[in-house]
Amino acid sequence: MAAPASTTCAIAGCGPAGAILGFLLARAGIDVVVLEKHNDFLRDFRGDTIHPSTLELLDQLGLADEFLALPHSKVSAVRIETTGGEALRISLERVPSKFRFIAFMPQWDFLEFVTRKAGRFPSFTLLRNAEVIGLLETGGAVRGVRYRDAAGEHELPALLTVGADGRTAVTRDAARLPRVETSPPIDVFWFRLPRRADEVAAVFGRIGPGLLLVMLDRNDYWQVAFVFPKGKGDEIRARGLDAFRRDIVRVAPELADRVDSLHDWDDVKLLTVRVDRLTRWHTTGYLAIGDAAHAMSPVGGLGINVAIQDAVTAANVLWRPLSTGQVADEALARCSAAVNVRFVCFRRFKASCRLDFSSRR
Numbered sequence: 001m002a003a004p005a006s007t008t009c010a011i012a013g014c015g016p017a018g019a020i021l022g023f024l025l026a027r028a029g030i031d032v033v034v035l036e037k038h039n040d041f042l043r044d045f046r047g048d049t050i051h052p053s054t055l056e057l058l059d060q061l062g063l064a065d066e067f068l069a070l071p072h073s074k075v076s077a078v079r080i081e082t083t084g085g086e087a088l089r090i091s092l093e094r095v096p097s098k099f100r101f102i103a104f105m106p107q108w109d110f111l112e113f114v115t116r117k118a119g120r121f122p123s124f125t126l127l128r129n130a131e132v133i134g135l136l137e138t139g140g141a142v143r144g145v146r147y148r149d150a151a152g153e154h155e156l157p158a159l160l161t162v163g164a165d166g167r168t169a170v171t172r173d174a175a176r177l178p179r180v181e182t183s184p185p186i187d188v189f190w191f192r193l194p195r196r197a198d199e200v201a202a203v204f205g206r207i208g209p210g211l212l213l214v215m216l217d218r219n220d221y222w223q224v225a226f227v228f229p230k231g232k233g234d235e236i237r238a239r240g241l242d243a244f245r246r247d248i249v250r251v252a253p254e255l256a257d258r259v260d261s262l263h264d265w266d267d268v269k270l271l272t273v274r275v276d277r278l279t280r281w282h283t284t285g286y287l288a289i290g291d292a293a294h295a296m297s298p299v300g301g302l303g304i305n306v307a308i309q310d311a312v313t314a315a316n317v318l319w320r321p322l323s324t325g326q327v328a329d330e331a332l333a334r335c336s337a338a339v340n341v342r343f344v345c346f347r348r349f350k351a352s353c354r355l356d357f358s359s360r361r
């Protein structure tokens with residue numbers, strides 16, 4: 001697709017945050033260009049938990065039925081079991097929503113769906129293979145992006161630039177926004193194991209001495225997270241794949257008949273868990289959202305949904321200033337209200353989950 005010479009809003013990155021913001025602004029008639037450094041959305045596992053809050057959004061946009069017609073699995077219960085026989089069940093059955101489940105759908109299908117829908121609006125442009133390499137700045141204000149594609153380097157002037165380029169965002173570094181970093185004391189190995197059709201559709205957490213395993217239902221396979229103390233990945237690998245398989249079976253004995261499908265360590269991907277957040281999300285002409293503003297722990301599968309909430313808040317606050325050609329710092333500052341929205345929604349979600357303790361002993 002031909003790149004426009006300038007735009008009203010340039011968005012760096014087409015993950016959940018950039019795709020939804022691009023959709024919402026284009027729907028409001030704002031010229032928007034989303035720049036994505038990859039040609040497609042196919043990535044390693046990036047999480048695929050579409051929570052009720054996001055399904056509600058799609059419903060408000062009139063897209064929920066079509067979205068839920070795409071292949072996905074529904075989970076309305078999370079079950080946590082210990083090797084000692086304790087069990088905790090978390091149910092979404094009382095979530096105040098018509099969607100009382102989490103829809104598990106590969107992130108690339110979600111992004112293809114949203115960008116296809118956004119493409120119906122003439123003011124939406126998605127530039128693939130376009131890597132943002134810096135910001136255009138004049139008099140201390142951000143005035144667009146510099147990017148690189150197969151034809152070379154280019155400039156795209158914009159009234160507003162949004163950094164939705166994820167946890168290693170180049171735009172927030174270029175905007176020199178202050179960041180605090182914390183590191184939860186865990187890392188995660190991700191891998192797949194076959195799933196039988198007759199197995200219960202749920203999210204399972206398994207806890208044993210020094211071990212935590214989370215199993216996510218992906219129809220024909222389990223996406224498994226093996227959580228371990230930070231920095232111990234090399235030690236676990238050094239003990240060998242057989243010892244690793246035994247650890248898995250120790251907390252999830254029903255997987256004994258399929259752990260052999262892990263052939264070598266290439267089947268096991270390391271996620272170094274990092275949590276950070278900007279203490280200010282904006283500077284004149286620039287706003288960071290999603291993981292670029294706050295990389296989250298994978299616990300709870302919230303990252304995609306919170307990134308989308310940021311995009312919704314930004315669109316609600318900014319579409320009018322963008323349409324008048326004036327985006328004041330004060331409007332950008334109001335977008336940090338996303339933080340409040342997030343915590344209110346999260347509290348509401350937690351309050352409406354029924355905790356059902358039981359013991360098998």
Ligand SMILES: Cc1cc2nc3c(=O)[nH]c(=O)nc-3n(C[C@H](O)[C@H](O)[C@H](O)COP(=O)(O)OP(=O)(O)OC[C@H]3O[C@@H](n4cnc5c(N)ncnc54)[C@H](O)[C@@H]3O)c2cc1C
Binds near residue numbers: 036170
């Ligand atoms: C292994 C793993 C498992 C996870 N599991 C879950 C889960 O189960 N549930 C959940 O909700 N969240 C999960 N997350 C977190 C979730 O993926 C993120 O919180 C979410 O994707 C953030 O969305 P985003 O749009 O802000 O950023 P991202 O999804 O990171 O998207 C950023 C986009 O910007 C592009 N980009 C980056 N740099 C540039 C550049 N310079 N120029 C142009 N484009 C660029 C990237 O290619 C990418 O497409 C997981 C994360 C990981 C790593």
